[in-house]
Amino acid sequence: MMRRSAFVRWAVLVGIAATIAVGGAFGLRGLGAQGTGEKSTEAVAASVQTKTTEGQTRVLAPSSAQQAGGLETRVLVAASARQEIQALANVVALQPLIDQRRSIVMTTLDARRAALAAAAADLEARRLGSLNADGKLVSDKALEVARTTAATEAANVAAARSQVALATATLTSQFGPVIAGWLVHGAAPLDRLVSGRAVLLQISPVLSRALRTLPGNAELQLPDGSLLRATIVSAAAQVDPKFQTTSYYATAPANPTLVPGAAIAALLSNGEMAQGVAVPEEAVVRTDGRPYVYVAIAADQFARREIVTDTPIAEGWLVRSGLAPGTHVVVRGAQLLLSQEGKTASNPEAVGNK
Known part of the structure; x- marks a missing residue:
């Protein structure tokens, strides 16, 4: 049930990611107002700064701002889960498949008719050959006509079989060998599809x-x-x-x-176990429709890292790369950091470069 609820959470998040991104701009006011009021919110915002070092932006939040904003971190632990991928x-639509089935059936029937006609023509040519050899009971001209007819029917068989092979190859290139086999030969799964079951x-x-x-x-x-x-x-x-x-x-x-x-x-699953770290849902912030976490790189410094949220688990998300066990991530107050980083990004003069 826990994994199912995580799956439901993912389906909902797909639809509301953009809304969360817009709402993030107001996270600072909501977070600060929980216990300190509007003036305290402004004070917290003023104390949180950013700096850029070698092209990487870090958010600086002194301990006083962390306490006022209710910022908390958690240590990531190793986790594993059966590999499941969002899909x-x-x-x-079945009508194209039904049309393809009808076409291949008719092509196959044509090949079978051609084979029967060729077999009959060959038998007749052999019979007339025997009569011609037995005292010229059949003329050479009649025998030649029979042999020509047999050769023509044999050529028709080859052409019809080529059409069947070409149609089969086309279906295989479109749908793969399994479904192509259903269409060419007929199968119980195809019957269930056509019957609506x-x-x-x-x-x-x-x-x-x-x-x-x-x-x-x-x-x-x-x-x-x-x-x-x-x-x-x-x-x-x-x-x-x-x-x-x-x-x-x-x-x-x-x-x-x-x-x-x-x-x-x-969700697609192939039974393999995926390894990574368990990232709590509350640690994830989204902007521009993409998920991130804030990693503590020092007591008062945090860096935003993009993650891939394609494997829901009971604890949140299994992240398979980019984060290691023992990493400290922000699980409360991350929206404060994102809001401040966004403000300084739109106002470069407010960013300190060191």
Whole structure:
């Protein structure tokens, strides 16, 4: 249940990240007013400064400002979690697949008819050959016509089989070998899709991070907050142009919300364990839609570090790079630091360079 709630939190955060970024500009006033009032807020803001060293901006907050602003830090600890990647699942329209199935069936039937006609023509040519050899019971001209007909039918077979091979290769290049096999040969999964008992999804990681192995399943976050498991079928044969990464085809039980064209938040899992540090949700601040934490690099100095929040866990987020166990991050008052850094960024004269 804890991991599920973290997943729900991610889905909500995607929609409100911009709002949080705008609201961050007012974090200083709200934080300072909790216990000290407006005048104290102004005093805290005045005591928090920034400096730039070798292109890196640091926020300077003396202990008095930290106490007044309620700033707290926490030590990050090592953590691990089953590798799950945020993804977007799009419900695939089935009509193009149905049309492709109909086309390949007709092409295959044409090849079979051609093979039957070729077999009959060859048999007739052999029969007439025997009669011609047996005292010229059939003329040489009739035998030549029969052999020409047999050769023509054999050529038709080769052409029809080439059409089947070309159609199969085209389907494989579009959908991969698994779904192409469904379309060429027919299969129970295709029957479930066509009958409306299941839906086909194309699931793409949203942060362009490909999994090293084929995931076994995915969890869909339905609009009502419930989760629905989808079974991964195969990797897509083509890169998703929106995310520039490998996507995956999956099937899921039919649901009223899973209509063609619908986009559903999802988590992909391949069973591997990811290693990193547990970053509390309260440590994360967002600006311009991107997540950051403030790292304590000294008792009164803090630096903003961008992180990747693609693995929700019960404690918040599993961050796999950029932060090490033992790092102190701000878990209360980070908005104060972000607000002050933003002010000095818009007013370069207020930034001290040392």
